[in-house]
Each structure stands twice: as structure tokens, then as C-alpha cells.
Amino acid sequence: MGSLLAKKQAGEECVxxxxxxxxxxxxxxxxxxxxxxxxxxxTDTSNPKYNYYLKKLRKITMPEIFS
Ligand SMILES: [Zn+2]
Incomplete structure (x- = not known):
């Protein structure tokens, strides 16, 4: 429980x-x-940066069930 509280104070890691x-x-x-x-x-979808974000987000939207 203590570690949970500490985590909240320090913030959460952005994906x-x-x-x-x-x-x-x-x-x-x-x-x-x-x-x-x-x-x-x-970010515009034609921006290469957008692909980078998508790749990161894919980790979220693809749960481990599919692995
Ligand atoms: Zn961030």
C-alpha cells in the first residue's frame, strides 16, 4: 500500500x-x-511523428491476450 501511495505522488509513467x-x-x-x-x-496524421505515437499506442490497444 505504501508503494502505491508513493507512486501516486511521483506521478505515473507516460507510455x-x-x-x-x-x-x-x-x-x-x-x-x-x-x-x-x-x-x-x-499532430497531423501525415506527420511522421504520428506514426511514432500510433506505435506507442498500439501497445495499449493490443492487450496481451493476442500475443
Ligand atoms: Zn508523455
Whole structure:
């Protein structure tokens, strides 16, 4: 229980930038920080960066059931 509390204080690891952030949204069991969320929304689908995000997000939307 103690470690859970400590984790909350330090923030959660964002699946995209892989940094511990305190603010963000939860997508399934993963966490996306507000910075990446904003980036993701504003990035055009033709932007190569978008593919990078998609690859990261694929980890979330493809649960281990399919492995
Ligand atoms: Zn992030």
C-alpha cells in the first residue's frame, strides 16, 4: 500500500514520453500525460511523428491476450 501511495505522488509513467508525470489521462491500463495527449491531438496524421505515437499506442490497444 505504501508503494502505491508513493507512486501516486511521483506521478505515473507516460507510455509515450516514458516520463513520470502527475497530470494526464488513463487509457485502458496505461497513462498518457497531458503534454503527449495535446501533442497527439494536434499532430497531423501525415506527420511522421504520428506514426511514432500510433506505435506507442498500439501497445495499449493490443492487450496481451493476442500475443
Ligand atoms: Zn508523455
Amino acid at each position: 509515450i514520453c516514458e516520463q513520470a508525470k502527475t497530470r494526464g489521462i488513463h487509457l485502458y491500463t496505461s497513462f498518457i500525460c497531458t503534454d503527449c495527449e495535446k501533442d497527439l491531438i494536434t
